[in-house]
Amino acid sequence: SQTIHQWPATLVQPVGSPLSLECTVEGTSNPNLYWYRQAAGRGLQLLFYSIGIDQISSEVPQNLSASRPQDRQFILSSKKLLLSDSGFYLCAWSTLRQIQAQGYTFGSGTRLTVV
Amino acid sequence: AQSVTQLDSHVSVSEGTPVLLRCNYSSSYSPSLFWYVQHPNKGLQLLLKYTSAATLVKGINGFEAEFKKSETSFHLTKPSAHMSDAAEYFCVVSDRGGTASKLTFGTGTRLQVTL
Numbered sequence: 001s002q003t004i005h006q007w008p009a010t011l012v013q014p015v016g017s018p019l020s021l022e023c024t025v026e027g028t029s030n031p032n033l034y035w036y037r038q039a040a041g042r043g044l045q046l047l048f049y050s051i052g053i054d055q056i057s058s059e060v061p062q063n064l065s066a067s068r069p070q071d072r073q074f075i076l077s078s079k080k081l082l083l084s085d086s087g088f089y090l091c092a093w094s095t096l097r098q099i100q101a102q103g104y105t106f107g108s109g110t111r112l113t114v115v
Numbered sequence: 116a117q118s119v120t121q122l123d124s125h126v127s128v129s130e131g132t133p134v135l136l137r138c139n140y141s142s143s144y145s146p147s148l149f150w151y152v153q154h155p156n157k158g159l160q161l162l163l164k165y166t167s168a169a170t171l172v173k174g175i176n177g178f179e180a181e182f183k184k185s186e187t188s189f190h191l192t193k194p195s196a197h198m199s200d201a202a203e204y205f206c207v208v209s210d211r212g213g214t215a216s217k218l219t220f221g222t223g224t225r226l227q228v229t230l
Contacts, residue, residue, distance in 0.1 A: 006158075043220055043221065043223050044205070044223075046217065090158055090159065099147075099209060101147070101164070102164070103147075103151070103164060103218060104159075105161075106158035106159040107158050108157060109156065109157065109158045111156060
């Protein structure tokens with residue numbers, strides 16, 4: 001069966017420090033991968049999506065970047081965090097074939113607080 | 116382009132009374148529609164989905180949703196609310212275009228259940 005792992009669950013980082021959040025998927029190959037951010041009191045904002053290794057699309061200009069060094073690994077990074085980067089970050093996966101029938105499968109999320 | 120509107124940002128019901136969370140969508144194609152539930156600091160869990168089969172869809176935990184094309188609606192209902200239903204609910208429509216096939220999320224409805 002397919003599973004998705006996201007870590008860490010919580011993170012408190014000072015302004016200006018770097019960031020690395022990792023997401024891995026098991027039990028499927030060549031998935032579409034997604035990073036979402038959920039700010040307090042707001043809906044989900046799509047940050048990045050990837051249809052394959054080293055194929056990343058950015059949805060909004062921001063202080064963050066994403067990389068996909070392996071088929072089932074998706075990393076969200078920042079060189080210098082801003083206060084506005086605080087939020088709840090969610091990784092998700094799907095396949096082109098399954099998305100209409102099953103939507104996405106989400107990770108458990110990372111609560112990032114920038115202080 | 117796809118879009119989804121959740122008409123209420125916050126709904127409060129008493130335990131044992133019916134739940135109605137409203138959602139309207141806009142789609143150029145025959146859409147796939149989903150409802151997701153998110154408990155505090157958790158990832159999103161698929162509650163139910165409509166994928167052009169039966170218009171009345173049954174999901175987990177006693178929730179149902181009815182697809183009404185003439186009204187472009189996909190409202191979520193439950194006959195009797197339970198305290199454990201308190202969470203945030205997202206209505207979602209699929210994007211059938213492109214290789215990434217992204218989902219478009221509503222802004223969410225926070226369901227409060229009181230004694």
